[in-house]
Amino acid sequence: MTRSFAPATYPGLEGRAVLNTGGAKGIGYAMANAFARHGADLLLMDMDADALATAAKTLRRDFPHVRIETYAGSVTDEAAVEAACAACEEAFGRVDILLTNAGISMNRPSTELTLNEWRRAVDVNLTGTFICAQAAARRMIAQKDGVILNTASMWGLASSPGRAAYCASKAGVISLTEVLADEWAEHGIRVNAICPGYIRTALTDELIGKGTLDLARIETRTPQGRMGTPEEVAEMAVYLASDAAVFVTGHAHLSDGGFLVRTF
């Protein structure tokens, strides 16, 4: 029997102020839905202003009891991240939970990868995560409470040929998560990384369309025989951010349909 996904309800999320980067689409948008379902207020930060407006409109329609704000900007821009944190504080009084979903893929054989491509992947995926975590933690330290969830990838834990910049940047996100969890535990801040396997989003659809990802091969290679959904990843986020997970910090949590345990 194949069981279908059934979302649960977790404690301690109602009324919390969530800053969600990359929240306009894909996994970030699914997380926005999951936190809104729990009654959390959300500030979505994304580079794509149009997608941001559409996401906010749908969320306001579906969750009229929660407050939804947006900020258009890049996580690589320190001033924009600071402004997004300030906007979150102004709207909701606090920044309780940071979700760092903004990320890009970078697939090219290592001998052909340009330095600009390398720098762009590291800049968005790793440096962007650090900029957001630092800006949010300055507020969380003052309030002695906070949760940071960094969306890394299973490719931060294992190698994938032709993806040096992506894998290295995501491995960096996992290492950053470990250090920040250790450094900020005394301030009441928990930091975890979420490591999705292959998840069906605009990002992977584009790669499948270009022939960079082979859908049939992914399905055969995954023990559960399918790609995951953004909602399944978002469920891990609401659990990890909730009071059900108060003793969980510093770790990388996989949701990959068993992909990484298979060795062929």
Ligand SMILES: NC(=O)c1ccc[n+]([C@@H]2O[C@H](COP(=O)([O-])OP(=O)(O)OC[C@H]3O[C@@H](n4cnc5c(N)ncnc54)[C@H](O)[C@@H]3O)[C@@H](O)[C@H]2O)c1
């Ligand atoms: N889809 C997967 O299979 C998969 C697997 C593992 C990890 N991830 C990670 O999950 C995260 C979300 O991926 P997704 O598949 O939902 O992608 P997506 O492309 O559907 O969504 C990413 C969002 O981030 C935004 N964004 C990109 N660069 C930004 C920047 N510099 N500043 C602000 N916003 C920016 C985009 O506009 C978009 O709305 C990424 O970090 C990705 O690496 C995805």
